[in-house]
Amino acid sequence: ETGVTQSPTHLIKTRGQQVTLRCSSQSGHNTVSWYQQALGQGPQFIFQYYREEENGRGNFPPRFSGLQFPNYSSELNVNALELDDSALYLCASSLGRYTYNEQFFGPGTRLTVL
Amino acid sequence: KQEVTQIPAALSVPEGENLVLNCSFTDSAIYNLQWFRQDPGKGLTSLLLIQSSQREQTSGRLNASLDKSSGRSTLYIAASQPGDSATYLCAVSRDDKIIFGKGTRLHILP
Numbered sequence: 400e401t402g403v404t405q406s407p408t409h410l411i412k413t414r415g416q417q418v419t420l421r422c423s424s425q426s427g428h429n430t431v432s433w434y435q436q437a438l439g440q441g442p443q444f445i446f447q448y449y450r451e452e453e454n455g456r457g458n459f460p461p462r463f464s465g466l467q468f469p470n471y472s473s474e475l476n477v478n479a480l481e482l483d484d485s486a487l488y489l490c491a492s493s494l495g496r497y498t499y500n501e502q503f504f505g506p507g508t509r510l511t512v513l
Numbered sequence: 514k515q516e517v518t519q520i521p522a523a524l525s526v527p528e529g530e531n532l533v534l535n536c537s538f539t540d541s542a543i544y545n546l547q548w549f550r551q552d553p554g555k556g557l558t559s560l561l562l563i564q565s566s567q568r569e570q571t572s573g574r575l576n577a578s579l580d581k582s583s584g585r586s587t588l589y590i591a592a593s594q595p596g597d598s599a600t601y602l603c604a605v606s607r608d609d610k611i612i613f614g615k616g617t618r619l620h621i622l623p
Contacts, residue, residue: 403556405556432611439615440615441517441602441613441615441616442557442602442604442613443613444610444612447609454609455608455609487554489556491557497544497606497608499544499545499606499611501559501562502547502559502611503559504556504558504559505556506555506556507554507555507556509554
């Protein structure tokens with residue numbers, strides 16, 4: 400059974416640029432959630448996708464968008480990067496459409512915005 | 514609005530001691546509570562998940578309790594080891610939202 404993987408592990412961008420982060424779900428899972436974790440903080444829920452449709456969203460602006468593909472892998476896209484977007488971005492996969500299902504996390508992508 | 518608080522923010526204890534980490538939440542209408550471990554700069558590892566109808570869950574040296582009515586959960590670690598050093602996060606789930614605390618940074622002294 401393959402766990403959740405994310406790419407890239409680290410990324411450096413400049414303010415105003417756009418970035419795409421990728422996540423491969425654990426085998427058999429049909430739901431993926433994305434989180435932003437600033438240094439010293441707990442993860443904050445960005446959004447969740449269930450069977451290729453957005454299924455819940457936290458308090459993040461529309462420049463944070465996502466996709467889920469038929470194989471249940473996922474992308475997080477962030478446009479017009481700001482300095483405050485610097486964080487660890489985590490994805491988690493689960494089976495079932497609700498956030499209360501047990502979630503399995505990937506190792507994260509560390510994004511630095513200069 | 515649900516808020517999750519973890520106290521203390523950091524804790525150092527000698528190896529071999531038993532310890533308790535605390536998590537409190539303001540809205541008792543939750544589906545479940547989950548405890549995670551996070552090593553520096555890494556992702557989260559699920560430790561224990563307690564459904565709202567349950568009072569506790571155990572896994573090895575770990576025991577988590579849930580008192581939904583008072584909005585509290587504790588994570589008990591028995592016979593602590595240096596490998597237990599990490600940040601421990603709790604998270605509560607309801608509907609389409611999951612809310613995390615900021616975590617407790619635990620350091621086990623050899």
